[in-house]
Amino acid sequence: MQKQTSKLPPGPPKLPLIGNLHLLSSKSTLLHRRLAELSKKYGRVMMLQLGQVPTIIVSSAEMAKEVMKTHDGVFCNRPELMVAKEVFYDCKDIGLAPYGEYWRQVRKISTLELFTMRRVESFRFIREEETRNFFKAIQKEVGCVVNLSKKFFVLACDVMSRATFGTKGEEQAALRVLTAGVTETCTGFCPADVYPSVKLLQTLSKGKFQKFTKESDRILDPIIADHLCKKKLGKEEEDLIDVLLKHHQDHVQNPDDFSLSTSNIKGVILELLGGGSENSSATLEWAMSELLKNPRVMEKAQAEVRQVYQEKGVVDETKLHELKYLKFVIREALRLHPPVPMLVPRESMERCQIFSYDIPPKTRVVINAWAIARDPEYWHESEKFNPDRFEDNSIDFRGNNFELIPFGAGRRRCPGMTLGIANVELPLATLLYHFDWKLPNGIQHEDLDMDESYGLTMRRKNNLFAIPVPIN
Numbered sequence: 001m002q003k004q005t006s007k008l009p010p011g012p013p014k015l016p017l018i019g020n021l022h023l024l025s026s027k028s029t030l031l032h033r034r035l036a037e038l039s040k041k042y043g044r045v046m047m048l049q050l051g052q053v054p055t056i057i058v059s060s061a062e063m064a065k066e067v068m069k070t071h072d073g074v075f076c077n078r079p080e081l082m083v084a085k086e087v088f089y090d091c092k093d094i095g096l097a098p099y100g101e102y103w104r105q106v107r108k109i110s111t112l113e114l115f116t117m118r119r120v121e122s123f124r125f126i127r128e129e130e131t132r133n134f135f136k137a138i139q140k141e142v143g144c145v146v147n148l149s150k151k152f153f154v155l156a157c158d159v160m161s162r163a164t165f166g167t168k169g170e171e172q173a174a175l176r177v178l179t180a181g182v183t184e185t186c187t188g189f190c191p192a193d194v195y196p197s198v199k200l201l202q203t204l205s206k207g208k209f210q211k212f213t214k215e216s217d218r219i220l221d222p223i224i225a226d227h228l229c230k231k232k233l234g235k236e237e238e239d240l241i242d243v244l245l246k247h248h249q250d251h252v253q254n255p256d257d258f259s260l261s262t263s264n265i266k267g268v269i270l271e272l273l274g275g276g277s278e279n280s281s282a283t284l285e286w287a288m289s290e291l292l293k294n295p296r297v298m299e300k301a302q303a304e305v306r307q308v309y310q311e312k313g314v315v316d317e318t319k320l321h322e323l324k325y326l327k328f329v330i331r332e333a334l335r336l337h338p339p340v341p342m343l344v345p346r347e348s349m350e351r352c353q354i355f356s357y358d359i360p361p362k363t364r365v366v367i368n369a370w371a372i373a374r375d376p377e378y379w380h381e382s383e384k385f386n387p388d389r390f391e392d393n394s395i396d397f398r399g400n401n402f403e404l405i406p407f408g409a410g411r412r413r414c415p416g417m418t419l420g421i422a423n424v425e426l427p428l429a430t431l432l433y434h435f436d437w438k439l440p441n442g443i444q445h446e447d448l449d450m451d452e453s454y455g456l457t458m459r460r461k462n463n464l465f466a467i468p469v470p471i472n
């Protein structure tokens with residue numbers, strides 16, 4: 001009988017100790033772009049050795065479907081990242097938790113309780129109030145240069161703080177700044193994550209994260225204690241901490257019962273705050289940047305919003321469903337600028353074959369959603385911002401069309417998608433309804449830079465500044 005040989009995906013030649021890390025070290029090219037370049041040369045499923053970690057990079061919709069649909073059960077684990085162990089209370093959040101009973105239970109709570117349509121709707125008054133505050137702040141600066149990036153971030157954080165804690169305040173604000181810093185380390189490409197057996201790197205990373213954990217404990221412990229107290233008093237409105245506390249018990253009587261400890265709750269809260277606000281504000285930032293860069297699209301979107309809300313005279317959530325073109329604008333912004341360009345890394349749990357390639361167990365898997373969404377094979381004039389393409393194209397971002405996966409797909413798909421989109425639609429419609437917009441310092445629309453930053457969340461590298469102009 002002929003001996004079967006393993007056929008790994010193609011990849012560049014490796015150097016001793018570092019493998020292919022040197023190919024990714026360019027300071028001028030961001031990781032998702034560099035990986036896209038390499039995959040043009042080596043293949044849409046490509047094997048890289050990153051330090052000690054074998055990693056496959058997936059850059060085509062067909063391959064992404066193999067990983068996240070056909071073999072989702074094999075690839076739905078997450079690698080054990082340093083940040084997850086140190087910051088998210090020993091991997092006890094949702095997004096970085098390994099596949100297993102704990103993840104299944106928190107994921108169930110997230111889909112059945114935290115992010116249902118009803119829950120998202122119950123936060124509507126928060127979004128409307130905070131968007132009104134956001135609008136008033138901009139109105140005061142009419143004719144002046146406004147830092148929209150900063151305003152979007154504050155708005156998203158205030159909405160998420162109130163949804164999570166029931167309030168917003170200085171401590172919550174401090175926490176969101178901390179969380180924003182930490183998400184940069186979740187990509188799986190930092191030294192401690194590619195050399196997991198090198199103790200020195202682990203110790204250095206630990207030192208950095210310990211400060212974070214001390215601060216988040218200092219802020220979160222009293223907030224949780226306060227919620228426990230109010231729970232006993234029968235508080236009426238439910239925030240996300242209240243929902244999580246329904247499953248809380250620090251010392252479980254029956255070992256078969258599932259329960260969230262205080263540390264688990266803290267891990268989940270940090271993730272909701274961080275992921276929720278960073279990604280929603282990045283989407284707003286990119287959508288508005290593209291509108292400023294493309295005046296024809298801006299005018300069309302403004303005309304729609306102004307026509308739909310003409311009678312009402314004020315933008316609220318009642319008529320958002322009528323803003324068909326605005327939804328295309330957001331979809332197109334998510335296509336060109338997915339806030340999580342390489343999704344969250346996965347890891348194979350057993351040997352598996354995708355197409356004709358063998359993928360060994362414990363291989364890290366990175367899906368380059370950014371590259372897939374710009375692939376000219378699926379997208380006509382793929383680099384062009386053109387929301388009209390969705391007029392006769394039913395591709396959406398819910399995880400069924402692998403050409404467009406800004407929220408991922410399969411078991412690990414983003415459970416906060418509806419909330420994330422709700423956080424974007426109302427502020428964007430408000431900006432378009434009430435103001436016309438110009439770029440400062442005589443910048444021509446076509447010259448607006450679209451440079452990206454590095455991190456798990458891809459934001460603009462430079463803040464977005466624009467001038468609101470009152471409409472007659």
Ligand code: HEM
Binds near residue numbers: 110339408
């Ligand atoms: C526009 C906004 C958002 C975008 C683009 C986004 C994107 C993503 C992506 C790409 C993933 C990884 C999916 C994968 O690995 O296949 C993810 C996971 C996740 N997201 Fe979001 N997200 C957004 C908003 C939110 C919000 C508002 C929340 C909650 C408040 C949230 C909570 C989560 C959680 C808990 C996970 C982990 C899921 C798991 O591993 O089981 N996201 N998100």
